[in-house]
Amino acid sequence: MSKIIAILNQKGGAGKTTLSTNLARALQLDGDKVLLVDSDPQGSARDWNAAANGELLPVVGLDRVTLAKDIQAIQDNQDWLIIDGAPQIAELAVAAIKCADIILIPVQPSPYDVWACEDLVDIIKTRQEVTNGKPKAAFVISRVIKNTQLSKEIGEALEGYNLPVFKSYTSQRVIYPKSAATGSTVLDAEQANEAAAEIRAIAKELKEFINA
Numbered sequence: 001m002s003k004i005i006a007i008l009n010q011k012g013g014a015g016k017t018t019l020s021t022n023l024a025r026a027l028q029l030d031g032d033k034v035l036l037v038d039s040d041p042q043g044s045a046r047d048w049n050a051a052a053n054g055e056l057l058p059v060v061g062l063d064r065v066t067l068a069k070d071i072q073a074i075q076d077n078q079d080w081l082i083i084d085g086a087p088q089i090a091e092l093a094v095a096a097i098k099c100a101d102i103i104l105i106p107v108q109p110s111p112y113d114v115w116a117c118e119d120l121v122d123i124i125k126t127r128q129e130v131t132n133g134k135p136k137a138a139f140v141i142s143r144v145i146k147n148t149q150l151s152k153e154i155g156e157a158l159e160g161y162n163l164p165v166f167k168s169y170t171s172q173r174v175i176y177p178k179s180a181a182t183g184s185t186v187l188d189a190e191q192a193n194e195a196a197a198e199i200r201a202i203a204k205e206l207k208e209f210i211n212a
């Protein structure tokens with residue numbers, strides 16, 4: 001059985017596609033079979049994949065409300081399905097929540113971004129109530145700016161939602177957009193870099209979270 005991870009946040013720019021592509025690559029480099037599912041009608045993950053002629057990762061576009069059913073049809077032989085979530089499309093988010101084992105919510109360290117998660121958290125919790133806690137969900141803070149007190153405060157603000165917050169996070173680094181421009185990831189950069197370490201830490205924490 002494949003593990004289905006949905007990366008969701010109704011807000012555009014939260015870091016969904018960045019986390020989806022990099023996390024998918026990290027899991028693949030760990031030796032697993034990974035399929036990236038682009039549920040955003042804008043097709044950012046598909047554009048990313050096309051920029052590398054599809055050589056890095058398999059990516060499929062499933063951006064209809066039949067997502068949960070469609071996923072069933074393609075999940076054979078995969079270890080992981082990573083769903084890159086769509087912004088602002090409630091039905092698609094609900095469909096992804098229905099079929100996911102784990103939901104990761106990337107959120108930028110700003111109060112507006114924290115407040116904007118409220119509807120999504122409500123939908124997730126409503127689902128968890130009827131399904132014995134499935135899917136498990138956690139926040140992953142994205143684009144942390146070094147040496148800011150704010151990031152710590154945001155961690156505390158998110159605790160109000162009563163969902164776990166990953167200890168690992170991504171920092172604001174040029175290598176994220178720069179690598180994406182060529183359909184690549186921070187893990188494929190020529191030199192070892194701190195962004196790659198961040199992504200590997202998130203992948204590791206995800207595996208611990210699944211097994212916890």
Ligand SMILES: Nc1ncnc2c1ncn2[C@@H]1O[C@H](COP(=O)(O)OP(=O)(O)O)[C@@H](O)[C@H]1O
Binds near residue numbers: 018044142
């Ligand atoms: N950690 C980061 N550091 C620098 N830029 C980032 C980081 N995460 C995301 N970005 C950039 O921010 C923008 C929005 O991120 P993206 O992953 O596309 O968000 P979403 O898919 O939620 O709309 C993109 O241009 C992306 O390259």
Ligand SMILES: [Mg+2]
Binds near residue numbers: 017040044084
């Ligand atoms: Mg996106």
